[in-house]
Amino acid sequence: MRQEQTSPAVQKRVKDSFDLQGLMSHLGARLAHIGPGRVHIVLPARPEATQQHGYIHAGATSAIADSAGGYAALTLFDGESEVLTVEYKINLLSPAAGDHLEAIGTVLKPGRTLTVCRLEVYGVQADGARKLVANGQQTLIRVHRTAE
Amino acid sequence: MRQEQTSPAVQKRVKDSFDLQGLMSHLGARLAHIGPGRVHIVLPARPEATQQHGYIHAGATSAIADSAGGYAALTLFDGESEVLTVEYKINLLSPAAGDHLEAIGTVLKPGRTLTVCRLEVYGVQADGARKLVANGQQTLIRVHRTAE
């Protein structure tokens, strides 16, 4: 699959915002792909992200899924816009295991006010084998960036 | 409001499981109340849990909500049972700001196989003022604890 790239300006906008998310760096997550309407975020498996059985916690899985969807939406808007999560729903399909998780946010329906994204999270083994471990749907609202 | 307490055995079971959640300690979250069918988890506001505007990230808000619901369900089952999150949906109602967040998981409908919880997260100011910042609904499945 060819992965279309966004403009350098959009890339920079997404990266700058991502770098401001204290939670993402605290979890050890990183941006892995920024395409138009599609963003991937990778989270290495490590003890700091686990639930009681040693799998990655639904909260960590959701956190990268939520950010991936938000940034997927952001790629479609101009520099005066920001997006906020209105709500999301996520099914945890399988134990979130593997070398790392990869969350993919994809815009299903962009809109002037509301945007809806599909959220997918894969557990990826060291040998590259992938398994869908979570699947969700997210609603976002576009707001005007306020001067600081 | 009187907050009913669970038995010492249930308290211990919930605390022991919580202590195994690497994500909870990594975020700085702690158990604040364990009642029958109702668990509270507190998350102090700190830079490690933020999104790009400095509010607490939806992923961190969700993580404590998800754990609170899961442990609320666990209080109703015997020591041979564990609960796993099937899915949840959460609305982020207001920016998650304050001195700390308090997530409250409450069992709406317990079941032999599936349990449904209400998830509420409040932003609490240093003076004690509270505001509902997120509200959700969660489905959990009871599984038999496997010997290790």
Added chain:
Amino acid sequence: MRQEQTSPAVQKRVKDSFDLQGLMSHLGARLAHIGPGRVHIVLPARPEATQQHGYIHAGATSAIADSAGGYAALTLFDGESEVLTVEYKINLLSPAAGDHLEAIGTVLKPGRTLTVCRLEVYGVQADGARKLVANGQQTLIRVHRTAE
């Protein structure tokens, strides 16, 4: 429980809109209460609303829940506003049985653009016994009524 009533103008606005919903009359649903931020809709059990086991179909249960939430939001806005459902999530907790269903939509968080409602549906027996059969959460958007 005292059930606060809304103004006659709001009552009329909700009733007029409800009467335009072909689905509600086709299902045999009726408005049972219009309070500020809270609307009840009743659906008698009948073969036209069933699923394959003779219980009321999740789609019919959801339809009255969705309308109840929408009208609960509408009671809080002026006559120039309409509300549309953005999304909802609903858990079917028990078979929807009884003499009739009563859906209750309650505004959890009103907003200038988005409003979030709690949706509850009770199965009510002929003797008045009630059981929660579905519980959900809904996001609505306010739009300006367009001239016709």
Added chain:
Amino acid sequence: MRQEQTSPAVQKRVKDSFDLQGLMSHLGARLAHIGPGRVHIVLPARPEATQQHGYIHAGATSAIADSAGGYAALTLFDGESEVLTVEYKINLLSPAAGDHLEAIGTVLKPGRTLTVCRLEVYGVQADGARKLVANGQQTLIRVHRTAE
């Protein structure tokens, strides 16, 4: 797209169950495709299914989506199994307009106990033009058919 067909026995099982859903016939819905893990249901636009603006009501849209997902799951199980909806979440993306709606339920993750489906509903014009008007996600539980 080739649409794989299921066995005659599965087709019959799905059709027999569908025919027992009073709501589906009352709405005028019909089965349009039964494939392995994928079922389509069509609902002609008509006044009996509308909301207050003349579009198809979210409840009717959801009803066919919910049934499509349930039957998609049912195609994967043996004749001793039935499926019940645990919960679903649906986003109404655009006004549900057109000559008819087509709901497509697709199994994302089958399971011994729980199955998760994707729900899509398209508005289809008389000339065949299609638009995604609703998108959702559903959790189902498999139960053993009880003798009657």
